Amino acid sequence: DTEVTQTPKHLVMGMTNKKSLKCEQHMGHRAMYWYKQKAKKPPELMFVYSYEKLSINESVPSRFSPECPNSSLLNLHLHALQPEDSALYLCASSQARVNYGYTFGSGTRLTVV
């Protein structure tokens, strides 16, 4: 299994809703990442988990809350989002924290209304 699986593929949520994005990999990777990508822009790093511990938070607003229940799963909990948070949210994993390219999931396209 060489894939990173993200669910759901599309999500529409209101500004008062609570929702979660899910990411799963079975490649034995010990580092997992959340990226946000706006249209016609490159992906921007949000969070890095290494060995199931949060190692990097790129000053992301607290309305985004990551969770890593185990080495294969990564969640992103969403609450009280704003319309400008609408974007493609990409999960990625890698064998190690440096020197290896990342494998990306197909993303969740989020629309906040």
Place this chain on the structure above:
Amino acid sequence: RKEVEQDPGPFNVPEGATVAFNCTYSNSASQSFFWYRQDCRKEPKLLMSVYSSGNEDGRFTAQLNRASQYISLLIRDSKLSDSATYLCVVNTWEKLVFGTGTRLLVSP
């Protein structure tokens, strides 16, 4: 100055052409380097890693010049299916930082 800089293009080339993309990075402590390809509304996919010794994968050749902090990608014999955005990516302190991408359009 952006950490990773690329010409956004687009580069419009005919099938069979050779096209080269360049990228510069600002942090001399960067440790590893990649080219990713991203199709419209899809996720980025790793095209190839980039080494100082250069590496080749079929029609694609990548090169790293650490002294100049410069990365290149050469595509030979362009195919219609090569049309995509090519992202220069740098790993610095355990973070992948993406350039803005260079858009390539290959026409018949």
